[in-house]
Amino acid sequence: MAAHNNYGAFHGDAEDEVDSHSPRGQQSDPELPQAQELQKPRLLLMGLRRSGKSSIERVVFHKMSPNETLFVESTSKLRKESIVLSMDLEIWDFPGHLDVDDPSFDGEEVFGGSTALVFVIDAQDDYLEALQRLYTTVTRAHKVNPEISFEVLIHKVDGLSDDHKIETQRDIHQRISDELADAQLDNIHLSFYLTSIYDHSIYEAISKVIQKLIKQLATFENLMNILCSNSGVEKAFLFDIMSKVYIATDSSPVDMQSYELCSDMIDVIFDVSSIYGPDTQDATLSPSSNPNPGNGQGHAVIKLNNGMVLYLREVNRFLSLVCLLREDNFEKQGLIDYNFRCFQEAILDVFRLRKHGPGALKDKYSHSYG
Numbered sequence: 001m002a003a004h005n006n007y008g009a010f011h012g013d014a015e016d017e018v019d020s021h022s023p024r025g026q027q028s029d030p031e032l033p034q035a036q037e038l039q040k041p042r043l044l045l046m047g048l049r050r051s052g053k054s055s056i057e058r059v060v061f062h063k064m065s066p067n068e069t070l071f072v073e074s075t076s077k078l079r080k081e082s083i084v085l086s087m088d089l090e091i092w093d094f095p096g097h098l099d100v101d102d103p104s105f106d107g108e109e110v111f112g113g114s115t116a117l118v119f120v121i122d123a124q125d126d127y128l129e130a131l132q133r134l135y136t137t138v139t140r141a142h143k144v145n146p147e148i149s150f151e152v153l154i155h156k157v158d159g160l161s162d163d164h165k166i167e168t169q170r171d172i173h174q175r176i177s178d179e180l181a182d183a184q185l186d187n188i189h190l191s192f193y194l195t196s197i198y199d200h201s202i203y204e205a206i207s208k209v210i211q212k213l214i215k216q217l218a219t220f221e222n223l224m225n226i227l228c229s230n231s232g233v234e235k236a237f238l239f240d241i242m243s244k245v246y247i248a249t250d251s252s253p254v255d256m257q258s259y260e261l262c263s264d265m266i267d268v269i270f271d272v273s274s275i276y277g278p279d280t281q282d283a284t285l286s287p288s289s290n291p292n293p294g295n296g297q298g299h300a301v302i303k304l305n306n307g308m309v310l311y312l313r314e315v316n317r318f319l320s321l322v323c324l325l326r327e328d329n330f331e332k333q334g335l336i337d338y339n340f341r342c343f344q345e346a347i348l349d350v351f352r353l354r355k356h357g358p359g360a361l362k363d364k365y366s367h368s369y370g
C-alpha cells in the first residue's frame, strides 16, 4: 500500500515539486497575466500506472521524442509543473496509485478552480480497472466542482486497427455512461479522444482540452473567422509555438490532414530558424527581413505542389498563425498582410484586456468613449 502522503504533496511539500518551464528559455510575456495574479488554469493528468500520463506531458510540453518515453520512470509523487505558454498553465502529473478516496487526498484543492481533469486509459491493456477508477475519480471531482471538464484519453491507440479503435471507444463510452446513469449522474459530461504520442492525435486532443480553459475562445474564433473570410484563407490555426497546441481555429471543420500540415510547418520553420537564425537565444522565427526576432513580424511561406500555400505569421513570441490557402488567393498578399496586422492587434488587445481589465484599452479607443 502506498504511503498516504505520496500525493499529499498539498500538505506541505508541494512547492518543492513545482517546476517552472518556459518555451525555449523565454521569459514570461509582460503582456500576459502573470502567475501570481490569477489562479492558473490547471490540467490534471490522472489514470492507472503506466497508462502514459508522464509521457504525454513530456512529449507535448517538453518536446521529448516519443521513443524516449520508454525510459521515463514511474511517477512516485505528484509533480506540479508551471508552464508558460501563450497562457499560463499548471500541469499536475499524478502517480498511478492515486486514490481519491484516501483521507489525505485534498479534493477541494485539487479539483477546485478552472480545471480540466484528463483521465488516461491504456487502450492496449484490459481497461476494466481503469473504468472503475475513472468512475470514482469523476464522481468525487464532480461533487467538489461541477464546473470541472472531464476529458478521457483512450491512449496508445497506435497499436490498434481502425475498427478496434472505434469499438474500444464505443465500449468505454457505453460502460462509463451506464455506470453514471445507474448512479443518476448522467448530467456529467465526458469527452473522449483516441490518442497516441506517436502521431498528431495527442496534440489535437490536448489542444481541445486547453481550449476549454480559455475564456476568450469565442472571441479568438470570431477574429479568425473574420480574417479567413476577408483574406480567402481556407483554414487557420493559432498555435502556441512551443507546444504546438493550437489555442484557436476558425469555425470551419478541422480536417486532420490540414491540421498535420500546419502543425508540421511550425516544426520545420522553428527548427530551421533555431539552428540557422541570427540569435539562437531567442530561437523564434527570424528571417533575415526581421531585425528583432520575436517581435511579431516574422513570417514564412511554403508553396505546396497541389496549388495550396502554407503561410505562417508570428503574432508574438508565443503565438503564430498558420494559414492554408489557395495559391490564387495568395496573389493578394498585401491584403492578407494588412488583414493579419488588424487580426494581430485585436489578439494582443484581448490579452491586454485580460491582464489589465477594460481600462487597458481606454487610451487606445478614447475617441469612441467620447
Ligand SMILES: Nc1nc2c(ncn2[C@@H]2O[C@H](COP(=O)(O)OP(=O)(O)OP(=O)(O)O)[C@@H](O)[C@H]2O)c(=O)[nH]1
Pocket: 047, 048, 049, 050, 051, 052, 053, 054, 055, 056, 066, 068, 069, 070, 071, 072, 073, 074, 075, 076, 094, 095, 096, 097, 155, 156, 157, 158, 159, 195, 196, 197, 198
Ligand atoms: N505504444 C504507446 N506507448 C506509449 C504511449 N504513451 C506512453 N507509452 C508508453 O507507456 C509507458 C508508460 O508511460 P508513463 O508515461 O510512464 O506512464 P504513467 O501513466 O506516467 O505511469 P505512472 O507514472 O507509473 O503512473 C512508457 O513505456 C511509454 O513509452 C503511446 O501513445 N503509445
Ligand SMILES: [Mg+2]
Pocket: 053, 054, 055, 073, 074, 075, 093, 094, 095, 096
Ligand atoms: Mg508518470
